[in-house]
Amino acid sequence: MNNQYTKAAIRAAFLSQLNSKPFDKISVVDIAKMAGVSRNTFYYWYDDIYALMDDLFFTEAEKIRQDSASFDSWADGFRHAVGFASENRKAIYHLYKSISRNKLESFLYEVTFNDVSKAVATMGKETGALPEDVHDLAAFYSAALIGLVIRWLDGGMKEDSDAYLKNIEELLGDNIVSALNRSARKKH
Numbered sequence: 001m002n003n004q005y006t007k008a009a010i011r012a013a014f015l016s017q018l019n020s021k022p023f024d025k026i027s028v029v030d031i032a033k034m035a036g037v038s039r040n041t042f043y044y045w046y047d048d049i050y051a052l053m054d055d056l057f058f059t060e061a062e063k064i065r066q067d068s069a070s071f072d073s074w075a076d077g078f079r080h081a082v083g084f085a086s087e088n089r090k091a092i093y094h095l096y097k098s099i100s101r102n103k104l105e106s107f108l109y110e111v112t113f114n115d116v117s118k119a120v121a122t123m124g125k126e127t128g129a130l131p132e133d134v135h136d137l138a139a140f141y142s143a144a145l146i147g148l149v150i151r152w153l154d155g156g157m158k159e160d161s162d163a164y165l166k167n168i169e170e171l172l173g174d175n176i177v178s179a180l181n182r183s184a185r186k187k188h
Helices: 003-018 028-035 039-045 049-067 074-081 083-087 089-096 101-127 131-154 161-172 175-186
Strands: none
Touching: 003 028, 003 039, 003 049, 003 089, 028 039, 028 049, 049 083, 049 101, 074 101, 074 161, 083 089, 089 101, 089 131, 101 131, 101 175, 131 161, 131 175
């Protein structure tokens, strides 16, 4: 097996395990067996399951960044950012309920901020907003959105996330553009 294929197989096996059982019930032996590699091969690439989890988050964040295009709205950026979470609901829930909650929250914030900031930056250019205000608005909305995701996770992920986000998007309306317009007026 080549290096990238081996690591991808290990990550896929880990994600599959996470989708079927809690984080603390997963063993290196389970992952190695499912990936078709030996325990030694697993340990060649990763110090432990936590290092594998970090690599999974890093790899997924990179994919999301590369797939990112310009978004017409912050909601489109957010939908893109949480696509991995939506596709792997059980895995995310298992990680959230484990001791790895902080790592999950950091991952979600990083990818959300990346995509939301692109959308806000595009709107900021159109309005002539100050760069620091664009950054602050992106950080604010990213943190607020992740807060909503955490609330969704706490509730067992029962609500339809798309319907909920659509409602939030309608409620917020053009608040970001209004804030960016106020920022642009500060220049004058």
